[in-house]
Amino acid sequence: MAETLVKKIISSRTGKEVRTGEIVIMPVDRAFCQDGTGPLSIDGINKLGIGLKNPVNCYFFIDHAVPPPRAELANAHKKIRDFASSSKANCIMRGVCHQIMVEDFSSPYEVIVGADSHTPTSGALGAFAAGFGSTDVAAAMLSGSVWLKVPESLGIEIKGELNKGVAAKDVIIDIIGKIGADGATYKVMEFFGEGLKNLPMDGRFTISNMTIEAGAKTGIFPADEIVREYLKSRGREGDFRELPASVASAYENMISEDMRKIVPMVSCPHQVDNVSPASELGDVKVDVVLIGTCTNGRFSDYEAAYEILKKAKSLKTTLIIAPASNTVLKRLAESEMFRKFVDLGASIIPPGCGPCCGVHAGILADGATALSTANRNFKGRMGNPESFVYLASPMTAAATAVTGRISDPREFL
């Protein structure tokens, strides 16, 4: 019988066949937390008073509040830096944790536990990568293992290719709209099908990043030639190991997604599964556009936005650019895009989370509306429960910044 990707990974790592629902203790290859969850992990570790099992594979990211907007957060960063240096773990401040993981560390077949819910981003490389709380991650750092229930998988067959003006972001928003914000709770979303060859790495990162928004444990893509090419581009071809795609018969439950039929989509306040085609929203005035975050803050996302922004003379909204990592920022700075964004009056903020989680660098005013390329629009998400957050692709975001109203980017291309 055909196996699901997650079972292939678990079996290969535990050396035995596993059944759905069985509780297994998995070896952990990489464990990480960030500045919001790390201090609590450190407290847990300190309470136990034993050393990290494998400090070189433990990462403490400083990304949610960089540079720190308040003394309390500066103190949290200090606590993290001090702990990392005394325990010999890695302390990294050069972008959002998930982006740094996929750029420099995550590889096929790895088991990755992160104290951040968007850890599934690494699943695009064929890893098992799931989000946990601080204490689970502390336990993983100490023991080198984590307990989990072998999950059921939801198969997602990807067909066709995207039309102009449509992005991977629209695909995942469409999927979440169909299955709902709890449509994959406790399950793994696994992607397969002939359409995958038309889905480049950055698009896969966006999709696996948002699988948690359907409640999934993680989202896993096969490790194919596109993954190999990506790892090669990062100087890590040696980390590649093929994870062959599964087939429809491996899945008790599956849905098909024909990319040819997808149009620019928007998640409306205050739930990610409250979706609508951008063209059917009517007149929604927008005050702030955010292009960036771990969902859509990669170089190709800015290239897509630039296609629209390069023709603009001015913008009708505030524009915040939040690159996902220093690597992205550096490429951006070396490109013609950077000057144009600055000329248009954009705020280019340090790589990190910034306004995405409502901590700093773009908190919304009472009654304000934002269109963001991030992954979440819960009430209060961008720091003010009296504001409204819409989610969409970088192209839709760019078109919206130009018109000041949520706009279908296809009209601009």
Added chain:
Amino acid sequence: MIKGKIHMFGDGVSTDLICPGRYYHLRGDLPELAKHALEDADKDFVKNMKQGDIVAAGENFGCGSSREHAAIVIKLAGASCVIAKQFARIFFRNCINIGLPAIEIDTSGFESGDETEVDLKSGIVKNLTKGIERRFPQLPEKMIAILNAGGLVNYIKENSGL
């Protein structure tokens, strides 16, 4: 046996409503952070909570971020237990790991103020006010052991490992 008054919430209550990002800087001061528990879903929640009360909700309670603080602030606000039609996965695990029982059960018909009993051992929730009795499947052994130890940190201490 757990016994207390219900504080009822609806579907899709996210971690952003339970523990808002605008109090991010209070994460190093949990008792202070807990003063804002569930504030954006019910601004009087903390004021109305009594030690031992029960938080109840509909579908997908705790969806969103992995912040364990969301489970912690509910516990610090005095909750002895959370019951919901369905929990988001990370939130559920976090509850168990900090020693806060989380029970999946049909909560329809439950209202704030209902006097309710939860028997973890025999898997029964009794809403005494409404005369509703509902059963839930026993939690896996590992989770019961973690709850009994008062959370994952204590469990690891006692068992020297997972």
